[in-house]
Amino acid sequence: MSYTAGVVGASGFTGGELLRLLAGHPEFEVVQATSRSKTNRTVGYVHPNLRDLELRYSSPEELVAVDVLFSATPHGVAMEEIDRYRDAAETVVDLSADFRLSTADQYEEWYDGHTRPELLDEAVYALPELGRDRLRGASLVATGGCNATVTILGLLPLFEAGLLTGSEQVVADLKVGSSEGGTGGGEAASHAERSGVVRPYAPTGHRHEAEIRELLGLELSFSAHAVDMVRGAAATCHVFPDSPVTRSTLWEAYRSCYADEPFVETVGGGNIYRYPEPKALAGTNRAAVGFEVDPDNGRLVLLSAIDNVMKGSAGQAVHAANVALGIEETAGLGFSGLHPVGAP
Amino acid sequence: MSYTAGVVGASGFTGGELLRLLAGHPEFEVVQATSRSKTNRTVGYVHPNLRDLELRYSSPEELVAVDVLFSATPHGVAMEEIDRYRDAAETVVDLSADFRLSTADQYEEWYDGHTRPELLDEAVYALPELGRDRLRGASLVATGGCNATVTILGLLPLFEAGLLTGSEQVVADLKVGSSEGGTGGGEAASHAERSGVVRPYAPTGHRHEAEIRELLGLELSFSAHAVDMVRGAAATCHVFPDSPVTRSTLWEAYRSCYADEPFVETVGGGNIYRYPEPKALAGTNRAAVGFEVDPDNGRLVLLSAIDNVMKGSAGQAVHAANVALGIEETAGLGFSGLHPVGAP
Amino acid sequence: MSYTAGVVGASGFTGGELLRLLAGHPEFEVVQATSRSKTNRTVGYVHPNLRDLELRYSSPEELVAVDVLFSATPHGVAMEEIDRYRDAAETVVDLSADFRLSTADQYEEWYDGHTRPELLDEAVYALPELGRDRLRGASLVATGGCNATVTILGLLPLFEAGLLTGSEQVVADLKVGSSEGGTGGGEAASHAERSGVVRPYAPTGHRHEAEIRELLGLELSFSAHAVDMVRGAAATCHVFPDSPVTRSTLWEAYRSCYADEPFVETVGGGNIYRYPEPKALAGTNRAAVGFEVDPDNGRLVLLSAIDNVMKGSAGQAVHAANVALGIEETAGLGFSGLHPVGAP
């Protein structure tokens, strides 16, 4: 193992997923996992899949020096703690929204402002399919948001191919799982209330809009719905290009965009899995993308799916760390997912 | 009880729901339920909630004379059998798509043509909120499709208020339950495959588009997704009116459209049920509608939900029969739904 | 409407179900619904299925005089408030465990003691199938617990027929839905944690054991498991009678026990619903019972199912009130359940 790693906020869902990934990663050794509420507990006490791991939570107040520090805390924590993080580690990967946007103004508009805006320039947004160059050697990485990631991956090939320019209206309709709400929850997150819902929890005003707008430079109409699954995010983007686009042009766009991407698969064909579905991706760092052309009105329906805990968070963070440190990109991220699988 | 009723195709999901509703209806007595495959079985053998009902399936070959005959057969059957239906009953309510559209051309385009196009003029489309006049006394009623119903109910107030005119692009993104596929199913409908899905089963080309287009006269971009519930259909319509529309204008439009409607409730407010959700409507004939205004771009997000087996099919059929026969509209349709309820 | 009714604790799951039932009941008029946390809110704010109801929560501090007062509070409240309840109403129906057991010693053993043990003699346990005589005219009714009800209904016919005497070991293995935990919940009740579980939450020591032991007079080995549904409780009782029992003897025992019971159905036959299943009963006050004989060892497998919110709580309370007041037993309890239905 070449690198030591620490995880701050390791009792949450994405923190636990980081521990799972790092424990199985050939190049990382986890030397610290912090949790304010679970200090001294084993990680297996909180994450039953990690009972084999000989590791106990320590307090976030005392950070051990590591090569890479992952922070999986709620929004607002990392910007307060960033100096301590950087004292502890040369490479910091933050999974919150604290360093994703590029200006303090955006944080005023979409969040509650920012206390360390001078770092926003330095921070590198990590959605590796958008570009890896800035990630290599980066010391402050901000991993892309789950709903932003799945939406961007569905749209990116059209922007890269010039089929969309940003002036068109893009409607993104998302369906997401309950793990996006994190542990705890409250009444609306209880099983009795949350089971079986199609709940439009953010018809407008979802914060991830900000990332998508900034990164793709587009007009966006974004609505998010909670549906009955725990892991998973699926985006259906309805777009209306200025001139007609054929299926073969789309295939070409997706292929050329993702041909060399280890974690994106373009799906099609005639069977029941002809479109992207999140459940086939549960536990993996892969995204699936696909599309359909509406013969009636030239609309393109762009479909994309991920596991929000993985490609939308912890997996993306490990992927980004791999790139930042020059490790093989797919290291530690090889799980292929399950079939059959219910509502993971 | 004032009227006798028969149900053709009563071993399917909507046929069983008709039996449930008619058995509890103060004005109907079910005298025949047919099923080709379950002849001589009790209806409780097929529908375990109806074990109390003393009724056995008979063959559809021998129709008993009744006041109202409901047909809940697969598409294509009713147009073949319509003469026999009308010989047996003065009022025929068909739950399939066979008499929903108004021209043979539409059936050529969206279905496999039509064998009795001369009846299309006479048939009355039943979505009572669209208008009751033609329904009163109608002898051939075609109940609206489930996905058409939920979409139309979300959009209707804007058309009635002149906020939409039909020239705007309307994106309708639907999430529906597995009962829409009917009994039987096949591999894609099996529990192992269908659980937990967000499956874009009809990103384009859904047949219910035809009804919506005809009835509202609009440009429509329609995509349907299977999600993990059995009953329920929810529509999210993204629309872009030519000039800005405020929340209060929308409230006014919905209120004036649905104020006197016994089966449509406009929802809002600040709690976890502020938007329409299908699960709260399971087993009821009610629709819930609601909306949000996107401050960024003037988009309106119109939300609507129903139980596809009820308001989207059997409930709508009984409602239509009530109107056609001059019975109290809400008769037999008073069930209020359950709370809590999981994934009905 | 002949009787006025009040519901204390009407913002919880069983309180909401009481409101639903009473609102549809031909003989009751709800004049008060109390909630400490939701005072002044409409009941539809808390229970989205009751939006039609013109009723707001009032404080439990000021009880209106009514004919029947239902109390759906957590265990321990009713015994403190019982004098105020009885001042307000001649008939009090308590849905908690506070008056179910007959001695203070039992409350010491299974709960946290009892503050009003002198009332335990007067209180009438309400599981009407166990006997109605004491219920008629009762002024203090304690409705049976959900898991006790489903277990007792499965076993009762064998005790009544003398096939079990109480000396045999009875193993009762229960599978229950998340609504048993009530609103709120906490981390273990969150959708992400609770979905898809088979969680043995009470392998031993479940409090409802006390009721079953007292009422049937038997040795009991009771274990309860949480499974993925919201409503529903199913019991599998494994019993080993001293001498062999045939299927026909069992049929006779169940039939003679339940022939005149309006809310218990004995199921059998050859199709997929040959055994009791809770989901077919969701929303109803019915219980289903059935059985199998193990040819290998003479074991009897007794199967029973209910909707815990209904036959296990609110429905049973209304049933008991009907009996106590001399109303038609089935009044207000006629809903037949749904088919198909997912995981209600």
Add this chain to the structure above:
Amino acid sequence: MSYTAGVVGASGFTGGELLRLLAGHPEFEVVQATSRSKTNRTVGYVHPNLRDLELRYSSPEELVAVDVLFSATPHGVAMEEIDRYRDAAETVVDLSADFRLSTADQYEEWYDGHTRPELLDEAVYALPELGRDRLRGASLVATGGCNATVTILGLLPLFEAGLLTGSEQVVADLKVGSSEGGTGGGEAASHAERSGVVRPYAPTGHRHEAEIRELLGLELSFSAHAVDMVRGAAATCHVFPDSPVTRSTLWEAYRSCYADEPFVETVGGGNIYRYPEPKALAGTNRAAVGFEVDPDNGRLVLLSAIDNVMKGSAGQAVHAANVALGIEETAGLGFSGLHPVGAP
């Protein structure tokens, strides 16, 4: 890679799981996957998690010579094809029931007889925790059934410690997922019918009883219930030892039985995962076991859980092959499972 492998019946659920495991196994190279119905299709067409795999189905009529042949066909096929299998491979691992029992009489009693009873002596039952010696070098391996495996693993420590001798009555109450029914299914397996069930599908007479009886030598009362999950099997065994057993004695029994077992974890402690739960094991080859002592009557409640597709089938097969060939036992079976996870 040291060994070539083939999978017969690779379009089913366990066949697909074998492909997943073998593709990630350091010592195996899959050179053939057969499917009668999907010949020439890619395996990714059938198993969407395996789209990366460059492999197409071939006909089972033409078996390629391999080192190990896994057969994942329905019961009855392997006994017909066994000569062809053994011609193709020195080591055959059968996942069906065809070689699990030791006498033709048992096959007469529990199945439809056996056509090759002379091989039953040679076949080695593979539940490695029951003993590895006979597995090493075995040429015909029969992997244990899913429900037998989970039940045996819960009971084994008590037999090994002499706390149970076989004369006691053991009640095993199982809760299992829909993947046990395999692909296809039919009406009872459809999502609409199967969702949310607690369905006692085999209250008596389950075929896996035969394995458990033979291997542990006990009296068994076995009942299996379908519950709402896709993967997973959980057993609750209620046992009544002749003399009282303490918790510490049980801990000692489980620890001494499983201390060196890489795939069995004994769970306990005070949090929400204090008992075995199948969902935490989804995708893994691990079993979890635990227990409770009923202070009332000395009953022991033994709890165990597995993923039926893995430890109950494909994982067990790979584990057995690892042992048979002298490979590191855990090779290819390292996946730790997911948290959170819904209803996998």
